[in-house]
Amino acid sequence: MKYDVVIVGSGPAGSVTARFAAEAGAKVLMLERRSEIGVPVLCGEGISQRIDNWDMLEGKRWVASNMDGAKIYSPDGTLVTLSKEMAGNETGYVIYRDIFDQELARRAAKAGAKIMMRAEVTGLTKKGEKITGIKVRQFDEEFDIEADIVVGADGVESKIGQWAGINTVLKPGDLETCAQYTLTNVDHNTNYAEFFIGRKVAPGGYVWIFPKGKDTFNVGIGILASLSEPSMPLKLLDKFIANHPELKKAEPVRLLAGAVPVAKPVETVRDNLLLVGDAARHADPITGGGLTTSLEGGKIAGETIGKAVDEQTFDEETLSIYETGWKEAFAKKLLRNYIVKDIMLDFDDKTLNMLADSLKDYKFEEFSTLSLVKALVLKHPMLLMKLKPLLKLSEKSSKKE
Numbered sequence: 001m002k003y004d005v006v007i008v009g010s011g012p013a014g015s016v017t018a019r020f021a022a023e024a025g026a027k028v029l030m031l032e033r034r035s036e037i038g039v040p041v042l043c044g045e046g047i048s049q050r051i052d053n054w055d056m057l058e059g060k061r062w063v064a065s066n067m068d069g070a071k072i073y074s075p076d077g078t079l080v081t082l083s084k085e086m087a088g089n090e091t092g093y094v095i096y097r098d099i100f101d102q103e104l105a106r107r108a109a110k111a112g113a114k115i116m117m118r119a120e121v122t123g124l125t126k127k128g129e130k131i132t133g134i135k136v137r138q139f140d141e142e143f144d145i146e147a148d149i150v151v152g153a154d155g156v157e158s159k160i161g162q163w164a165g166i167n168t169v170l171k172p173g174d175l176e177t178c179a180q181y182t183l184t185n186v187d188h189n190t191n192y193a194e195f196f197i198g199r200k201v202a203p204g205g206y207v208w209i210f211p212k213g214k215d216t217f218n219v220g221i222g223i224l225a226s227l228s229e230p231s232m233p234l235k236l237l238d239k240f241i242a243n244h245p246e247l248k249k250a251e252p253v254r255l256l257a258g259a260v261p262v263a264k265p266v267e268t269v270r271d272n273l274l275l276v277g278d279a280a281r282h283a284d285p286i287t288g289g290g291l292t293t294s295l296e297g298g299k300i301a302g303e304t305i306g307k308a309v310d311e312q313t314f315d316e317e318t319l320s321i322y323e324t325g326w327k328e329a330f331a332k333k334l335l336r337n338y339i340v341k342d343i344m345l346d347f348d349d350k351t352l353n354m355l356a357d358s359l360k361d362y363k364f365e366e367f368s369t370l371s372l373v374k375a376l377v378l379k380h381p382m383l384l385m386k387l388k389p390l391l392k393l394s395e396k397s398s399k400k401e
């Protein structure tokens with residue numbers, strides 16, 4: 001078997017790469033080790049409605065509900081409300097992630113990509129140093145597939161980068177461990193995504209409540225692995241639910257556990273090889289959301305592959321059009337949020353309460369650094385010291401702009 005490109009993993013990053021590479025004329029094979037694309041769901045299922053402008057998905061079968069914005073609760077319950085335009089990439093729609101992933105795969109197939117299921121990629125094949133394809137295990141058979149380009153779209157646990165000599169190791173401080181229930185019979189009437197922060201609630205992370213459908217909500221937690229033990233996410237999530245009267249009578253219809261990289265992006269290109277999505281560490285280091293960057297990055301990767309196949313050149317220099325592209329599209333935000341994540345780790349609950357108290361009436365639509373500083377400092381002058389590193393960062397990035 002010989003393809004122009006083999007894509008390892010059929011998540012959003014893999015399917016979108018497959019689609020755009022196939023649309024550009026490449027002979028594409030996407031491999032997935034699971035039995036069904038998108039299943040089991042490992043996601044809070046929140047995404048920005050900006051994706052409506054991206055021509056990634058047809059119809060609306062993948063939309064479970066619309067959100068009106070975000071509500072953030074500080075440890076003492078002070079509420080800061082954001083409109084959906086201001087609330088970031090994880091609010092807008094709650095999706096059915098299984099249908100979402102399958103719809104992206106359908107578009108890849110429609111463009112001509114082949115898909116192989118229950119096919120686990122176990123290594124790269126090489127001639128000397130040159131990557132020439134992949135080793136695959138499907139049921140009890142093992143075989144090789146040749147390709148000019150291998151794409152690692154194999155998610156948070158990615159091995160492809162490592163096999164190609166890229167350092168993708170995640171330190172515990174760069175990994176959120178998560179648990180989530182989909183709860184039904186919830187006595188709660190809101191169309192907002194709700195976030196709860198605080199050392200006791202979710203150390204180094206947050207609890208989220210996303211409205212999925214009638215009486216049904218995704219209620220999940222992410223905790224920084226460096227501050228956590230293996231069973232801690234579920235224990236803290238159960239405690240949170242027990243303390244919230246509207247959730248007390250609810251029953252689970254799904255329980256999932258997973259992890260999200262909250263790291264700096266890694267190098268994503270080698271001769272004959274690209275990394276996309278979570279494998280490239282493209283999730284947002286503050287929120288852990290990785291769907292929008294998987295779609296954006298996948299499109300750039302697919303188009304780059306199309307050009308490389310057209311020119312029959314597969315070296316690092318040709319493929320680095322992809323790295324330049326994603327860096328232009330979203331690297332600045334990821335790198336800034338990586339620094340902000342670290343700064344915020346030093347905030348204790350008292351600081352978070354003061355922050356929320358200062359921001360509860362702030363008009364985010366009229367945001368400027370100066371007005372924000374005023375709002376923060378007028379109420380709690382002590383915050384100025386705590387926020388110095390954040391303000392310096394914001395000053396630096398506005399100077400660069």
Ligand SMILES: Cc1cc2nc3c(=O)[nH]c(=O)nc-3n(C[C@H](O)[C@H](O)[C@H](O)COP(=O)(O)OP(=O)(O)OC[C@H]3O[C@@H](n4cnc5c(N)ncnc54)[C@H](O)[C@@H]3O)c2cc1C
Pocket residue numbers: 008009010011012013014031032033034038042043044045046047089090119120121122153154155156159178179180220257258259260276277278279283288289290291292294
């Ligand atoms: C609990 C949780 C909640 C989240 N909530 C949100 C949210 O609300 N909004 C948001 O934007 N993001 C969220 N994320 C992050 C989001 O799910 C990821 O960023 C996104 O799935 C990344 O897409 P991907 O295609 O890179 O990887 P994935 O979707 O993880 O896909 C990787 C695929 O590769 C396959 N694979 C891996 N290794 C191999 C192999 N060796 N051979 C063959 N196949 C392989 C896997 O089976 C998988 O199907 C959440 C993550 C978690 C864990």
